[in-house]
Amino acid sequence: xxxxxxxxxxxxxxxxAIIQEPEGxxxxxxxxxxxxxxxxxxxxxxxxxxxxxxxARETLVNYRELSYYEIWLAALEKLLTDCGVLQESATPPPxxxxxELVAAMLARGTPFERAPARAARFALGDxxxxxxxxxxxxxxxxxxxxxxIGAVTRVHGVHVFADTNASGQGECPQWLYTIAFDEHxxxxxxxxxxxxxxxxxxxxxxxxx
Amino acid sequence: xxxxxxxxxxxxxASEVSPLQLRVRALETVLTQKGYVDPKALExxxxxxxxxxxxxxxxxxxxxxxxxxxxxxxxxxDATAAIASLGFSGRQGEHMVAVENTEDVxxxxxxxxxxxxxxxxxxxxxxxxxxxxYRARAVKDPRGVxxxxxxxxxxxxxxxxxxxxxEVRYLVVPRRPAGTQHLSxxxxxxxxxxDSMIGTGLPRAPx
Numbered sequence: 001x002x003x004x005x006x007x008x009x010x011x012x013x014x015x016x017a018i019i020q021e022p023e024g025x026x027x028x029x030x031x032x033x034x035x036x037x038x039x040x041x042x043x044x045x046x047x048x049x050x051x052x053x054x055x056a057r058e059t060l061v062n063y064r065e066l067s068y069y070e071i072w073l074a075a076l077e078k079l080l081t082d083c084g085v086l087q088e089s090a091t092p093p094p095x096x097x098x099x100e101l102v103a104a105m106l107a108r109g110t111p112f113e114r115a116p117a118r119a120a121r122f123a124l125g126d127x128x129x130x131x132x133x134x135x136x137x138x139x140x141x142x143x144x145x146x147x148x149i150g151a152v153t154r155v156h157g158v159h160v161f162a163d164t165n166a167s168g169q170g171e172c173p174q175w176l177y178t179i180a181f182d183e184h185x186x187x188x189x190x191x192x193x194x195x196x197x198x199x200x201x202x203x204x205x206x207x208x209x
Numbered sequence: 210x211x212x213x214x215x216x217x218x219x220x221x222x223a224s225e226v227s228p229l230q231l232r233v234r235a236l237e238t239v240l241t242q243k244g245y246v247d248p249k250a251l252e253x254x255x256x257x258x259x260x261x262x263x264x265x266x267x268x269x270x271x272x273x274x275x276x277x278x279x280x281x282x283x284x285x286x287d288a289t290a291a292i293a294s295l296g297f298s299g300r301q302g303e304h305m306v307a308v309e310n311t312e313d314v315x316x317x318x319x320x321x322x323x324x325x326x327x328x329x330x331x332x333x334x335x336x337x338x339x340x341x342x343y344r345a346r347a348v349k350d351p352r353g354v355x356x357x358x359x360x361x362x363x364x365x366x367x368x369x370x371x372x373x374x375x376e377v378r379y380l381v382v383p384r385r386p387a388g389t390q391h392l393s394x395x396x397x398x399x400x401x402x403x404d405s406m407i408g409t410g411l412p413r414a415p416x
Contacts, residue, residue, distance in 0.1 A: 010321030010372060014345035018357050021335040023264055023403045028336070031233040036258070036333070037251035038237060045245060054323055068324065068339045073233060080236075085245060092244035099249035106257060109299035109329070112376040140374045142321050144348065156304065156377055176375055187349055195368040197348050200375035 003136045006063035007054075011144040011187070032069040039072050044097040044105060047083050051166035055138040056082075112160045114173035121203055122177060126152045129209040130179070130201065138166035141205045145197075148185050149209045153198065154178035161202050174202040263332030264403035266297045267380060270330060271406065272398035274307075275385040285309055288380065292330060302329020302378055308371060309382045310408075315366050316381045317355070317408035319347035320373040327378035331406060338407065348372060358409040381408040389415050 027033050043053060056075035057063070063071060080086050097105060122128060132147035140162045156176040164172040180198045183191040240246045270292055274281040284291040288305035292298065305327060308316040320326065321344045326334040337343050346354050351368045355361070362368070371379040383405040389397060392415060404410025 005322075007323055008321065009341055009344040010319075010348045012341075012345045014342045016340070016342040018337045018340065018343050018346075018354065020358065021337060025335075026259060026333050029227070029229065031227070031230045033255045033259070034233045034237060034251070037254040038233070038240065038246065040254050041246045041250055042240070057323065064341065068336065070229070073229070073236075077236065080240075085243070086239065090243060096245065096247060097250045098247050099253045102250050102253040102257065105300075106254075106262070107299040109301070109303040111303045113304065140322060142372060142374060144321075154306070156375075159304075159376060162375070176377070178377075191349075193350065193352050193368060194364065194366070195351055195370060197370045197372065199372045200377050202375070 003059070003138070005058040005138070006060065007058035008143045010142045027069075029069075031073075035069045035073045035076065039076050041097045042076060042080070044095070045093040046095050047085070047093055048079050049165055050110065051138060051160075051162045052079065052168070054162075055166040058138070113156075114158045114160065114171065116158045116175070117173075120155055120175045120177075122152050122155070122175070122206060122208075124152055124155065127209040128152060128177075128179060128206040131205050131207070135163065137163060139163050139205075141201060142199060144186055145179075145181065145199050145201075148181055150179040150181040150185065150199075152177050153180045156200065159202065161204070163202075163204070174204055176200055176202050177206070179206070258328075258333050262297075262328065264330075264406065265398070266295075266332070267327070267330035267403070267406045268398040268401035269295055269394075270297070270307075270380065271382055271401045272394045274382055275389075275397055276394045281382075284382065292380075297329050299329050301325070302327050304377045305330070305380060306371075306377055307380045307382050308369065310384045312384075313365065313367060314369055315355075315362055315408065316369045316371065316379075317347060317351050318371045318373065318379045318381060319344060321345075321348055322372075322374055325373035325376075325378065327380050329378075330380055331403060335403070355409065358404065360409065360411060381406050383412050386412050386414055 056078050057071050060074050084090055129149050130145050158173045159176040160171040161174045164170055178198050179201050180196050183193050183195045241248055274284050284307045288307040292305055310316055324334050324339040348370055351370055400413040402410050405412045
């Protein structure tokens with residue numbers, strides 16, 4: 001099975017300008033807030049999770065041609081179709097987000113941390129190499145960091161694993177770390193930004209270096 | 210992905226109802242009729258992100274950290290708890306980390322894989338944060354990106370870029386501007402811009 005994310009953009013050639021936007025300018029068409037609200041309300045039904053949302057968005061074949069809320073809309077339609085919600089016979093979900101529960105739902109959020117079942121494999125300061133292969137499923141290891149060596153700078157605890165959660169294989173919680181890379185490791189010796197780039201990475205992405 | 214949508218929208222707004230508007234309206238109607246969404250919940254969600262949850266939340270956190278050393282220490286050690294103590298928590302802010310700018314270090318936040326952003330303290334991300342050029346370049350050419358935002362950092366300052374690839378969300382704590390000793394916490398909060406908490410800007414200078 002092939003899986004292709006069209007959303008992994010870090011370090012890619014993009015020449016477009018960054019168009020600044022004043023604070024408070026949130027939407028650019030009247031349908032955009034509707035898509036935002038529909039997406040949040042449908043995610044709250046529990047028919048799918050956040051990682052499935054991301055997978056649906058990043059695999060849209062025309063991802064790069066769409067505006068951000070068009071991406072959200074197309075992914076929402078795709079998920080609704082996949083779940084059979086738009087069919088004649090569809091029955092309402094057990095959980096519907098009611099107006100009076102919105103504030104509480106947003107304030108609670110969806111915590112992703114879980115109790116550790118075993119000790120962390122890596123500790124602060126450890127040097128690690130990121131997996132080099134491109135898995136055939138949703139993943140959160142950006143292409144620019146694959147195969148690169150960095151150092152553990154934070155241990156966040158055990159978090160829901162995006163890779164399995166996105167495909168319905170369950171949360172499979174894993175230790176989550178921040179890995180810091182020197183710019184030269186990622187972009188070569190000519191890079192002269194005086195920068196460090198950090199990513200958050202689950203344990204299965206890492207091996208000792 | 211198209212960068213911004215301004216031209217496109219002008220086009221849409223010219224006609225009374227755009228095809229996208231119709232498409233979204235149809236979807237909303239079906240989902241409401243089938244009992245999947247409560248229309249009042251949609252209004253509540255929009256109202257929340259339009260008026261209640263936005264960068265003024267984060268500005269309060271930063272201003273507090275400028276005034277209260279104990280809070281600042283807490284924020285840098287356990288941002289989720291420190292931020293929650295001011296009443297900000299939840300969706301897209303469940304696991305917060307605050308990163309502090311200093312004389313030697315400037316922090317910049319990005320999500321190269323989608324648009325992860327600390328909603329609980331900054332609200333919805335600006336269009337440029339979600340755009341391909343920012344996501345592509347922030348990790349590789351941060352100085353070029355900052356220059357576009359009018360921020361020129363001395364050579365001596367190291368840039369730390371935080372790519373939000375999991376569910377940890379980053380809040381930049383900018384440096385307190387000089388000459389603000391006399392200002393109250395709420396006056397200080399007014400100097401804290403959204404961009405200064407993403408790292409693409411600096412706080413305003415006092416009047």
